Amino acid sequence: MSRSQTRTLIDDPLGGTVRRTVLPSGLCVVTESIPAMRSASLGAWVGVGARDEAPELSGASHFLEHLLFKGTAKRSAAEISEAVEAVGGESNAYTARDHTCFYERVLADDLPLALDVLGDAVSSSLIADKDVEIERGVILEEIAASADEPAEVVHELFNRAVFGDGPMGRDIAGTAQSVRAITPEQIRDFYHRHYLPSNLVVCVAGGVDHDEVLKLVRDCFAPLPSGAQAPPERRRDALPERPELLSVEREDTEQAHLVVGCRTMSRKDERTYALGVLNNVLGGGMSSRLFQAIREERGLAYTVSSSTSYFGSTGSFSVYAGCGPDNAREVRDLVVAELARVVADGITEEELHRGKKMYQVGVIMAMEDSSSRMDWLGRDELLYGELMSVDEDLARNEAVTMDAVRAVAADILSQPMTTAAVGPFDRGAFE
Template sequence: MRDAIELPLDLPEIEARVSNGGLFRRSVLPSGVRLLTEEVVGAASSSIGLWVPVGSRDEQPHEYGSTHFLEHLLFKGTPSRTAFEVSAAFERVGGEVNAQTAKEHTLYHAKVRDADLPMAVEVLSDMITSSVIDAAEFEIERGVIIEELAMADDDPNDVVWERFYETLLGTHPLARPIGGTPASIRAADRDAVWSSYRQHYRPEELVVTIAGAVNHDEVRAQLERNLTAGGWDLDVPSAPVARRETALQHGSAAPTGPLSAIDRPLEQLALVIGGQGITQLDPRREAFGLMHRIFGGGMSSRLFQEIREKRGLAYSVYSFGGSHSDLGVTGMYAGCAPDNVLETVRVLRQEAEKLVQDGVTATELADAKSASAGGSALAIEDADTRMSRLGRAEIHTGRFYDLEAALSRVEAVTLDEVQSVAADMFSGELVASAVGKLSSEARTELERR
C-alpha cells in the first residue's frame, strides 16, 4: 500500500513525485506561512487558494457570523484597489474568484490561466494582508448578508440542514449556522470584525495551495514579495499554528431532542435523519465512504432503488457523511410529498436496519471500490479539486494522499470493516429534522427512539 506524504509542521521542505507524474512540493517559510503546490503535467491553468484555519466554530458569542461577514468584506477593497478593481482583475482575463466560509476554515480561491497566476497571487495577497474593512462598506455588506440569509431561509433544504446540526449537536460550536443569524448580523460591530481580522490573518495562520501550471520556486518568490508589500514582516521567525485537537472539544455534543420540525405550507417536505459520524482522522474513513456509496450514494444505491425506483416515494434521496476535527455527522436525506412522509421514514429506517444486520455483499463492495476509483480519477482532472485536497491535507489532517495512495487504501477495505462502521453509525439513537407539512402520524414516527 502506497503511504501518505506526512506533513509535519517543523519540516521546512518536502518534495515528492505523485500520481500521473505530477510534482508535489511544500515549503514552510520562516514566518510560518505554508505553501503547497502540485504541478500538473500539461496543465494550462492554475487554481490557487489562500486558507485561514478559522471558521464559524471559533467565534465567541458576541461574534456569531463574523467569520462569514469578514469573508465578504475582504472583497471590498484595499489601499491600492477598490472593490471593483478586485473583481475586474480576474474577470478581464476570464478568470474566476470566490470565497467560502466553513465551520473550521475560510478559503479565498481563484482559477486563472497559467500566464495570469502572478496576478492572482498579487490580488489575493493584497486582500489577505491589507483589506481596509471600510465602515461604509461594512454597513452596505450588512444588508447584503441579511439578504443572503433571507434567501437561505426561503430554501427548505438549507433550513433542514441547519436544524439537523442544531438538533444533533446541541450547544457544540459546530451546531451553529456558518453565516450567523439576522439578529447576530444586525448586531455585528465593525471594530469586533476588524479585531478578528487582525488576530487571525497572520503569517503563521496562512496556508497557500496551488495546483495546475505552477512553478513552486517562482510562486514562492511572488508570494513573499506580495505579502511583504502588504505589510507582513516575513523576517520575524514564527512556527505555523498547531492543527486542531482531535479529542472532542467544548464538552459533549448532546442532542436537543429527537426531532426539530418547522411547519411550512410546501408541496414537498425536506427530511434528514441521522446521528454522529466519524472524524477527519478516523482510520475507518475509507470504509465509511464505501458504505455510503453502497447505501445512498447514487442511482444504483439501496436507498435510491428502494425509495425512488421501486416505490416512487421521493425524487431526491441519499445518505451522507461529514467529518470535522473532533466529531462528524452521518445519516439519510429525502424530499417527498407530505402524504409520502410516513412510508418514507419507515423505509429509510428499514433499510438502515438491514444494512446494520446484514452488511453489504461482495459484489456491492467491489462495485463501490470501482466507482470510487473512477470518481476519484475524474475528480482530480479538475485543478480546483487538487488545490482543495492540498489545503485540507495541510490544515485538517497533516497528511497528503495522492490518487494512488488514496485508492490503495480504498482497495484494502473489507466486508467486515464496512459492516462494522455501518453498525456504529446506524445502531444508536438518531435524530431528525423536517421542513414542510408534517402529519401527526409522521411526527410520532420520527420522534420514536
C-alpha cells in the same frame, strides 16, 4: 534568522510534483506542478471557521469572507473583481465550520496577477466601516434567502439537533440577530487574531513552478504580520451528550424535506474509508439501496441520497429525501429500516466492489482538474496536517473489507437516528 524549509512530498510521473515550503513567518506554501496543464488554480486557506466563533461573534468568519473582496489600499472592490475577470479568470470564496477558503482559477501565464490580487485581498483588506454596513445588508439578504429554501433549512435543523446549540450546530452565516449586532471593530479584531501566517496555507496547482510561486507569495502576502506567531487556539467541538432525535419546522410547502442521520467519527479516523464505501452503497447513486427502495420500487420521492461530513473531533452521516407531505412518515421509516437492515445483514460483495469503484472513479476524474488538485492540497495540509498522494488514498479505499464495513455499520448506524423535517405538519406526524 530562521530559514524557509522546502520538501518534495510527492513526485508522480503520471501526475505532478508536490512541493511544500514553510516560510520563516510560518506561512505554508504548497504547489503541485503539472507541466501538461495550461491552467493554474490557487487558494488561500485560513484555519478559522464557524466553530471558532464565540456566540456574540456568530457569523464573523462568513462576514470576513465577504469583506476581504471589498477593497484594499491598492484596489477597490470593483478593481479586485475586474482584475481577475479581465484575463478570463474566476475568483470566489466560501466559509466552512472549520476553515475559510479564497480561491481563483486562471491561465498559468496569468498566475502573477492572480496571486497579487489574492494576496492583496487576504493580507491587506481595509475592512472599512462603510463596507461593513454594505455587506451587513447583503448577508442579511443571504440569510433571508436561505430561510426561504426548505432544503437548506432542514439541513440546518439537522445540524442543530445533532451537534447542539454550540458553534458546530449554528448556521455558518450566523443569525440575523448576530449579524446585525456585530461591530466593525469586532470584525477587524477577529481578522487580526486569525489571519496570521501560521494559520494560513497558500496552495497552487497546475502549470506552475514552485520556486516562482514561492517568490510571488513572499511579495504578495508580505503585508501579513512578520515574525513567527503561534496560530490561535482552536475551540473544542463542544457537543451535547445526546443528540435531539426529532426536530420539525412547520412550513406550508408543497413538498416535505427530510434529513435522517447521526453523528460519526472525526476526519482523521481510518474508518472514514469504510463509512465512505457504505455511504455509496446506501445512497450514492441511482443503484443505491435507498434510491431503489424509496424512488424506484415505491415512487415515494424524487430525490433521495446520503452523505458524510467530517470535522476535527466529530462528523455526521445523513440521508436527505424530498417527498410529498403525506409520504413523509413512510419515507422516514423506510430510511431507518434500510439502515437497520445493513447493520443486521451487512452488504454484498458486489456492493462492496461498486462502493469502492464509485469512490475511486470520483477521485481520479476530479484529479484531471487543477481546481480539484488545489482543493486536495489545501484540505490535506490545513485540515489533516499531512499530504497524501492520490495513489495512497485510493489504496486505503481499496483495502476496505466486508468486515470493516460491517463493523462501521454496527458502530455508527445502530445509534438512534435523528430526524429533521420541514413541511406542512407538526411533530406528531413522526412521533
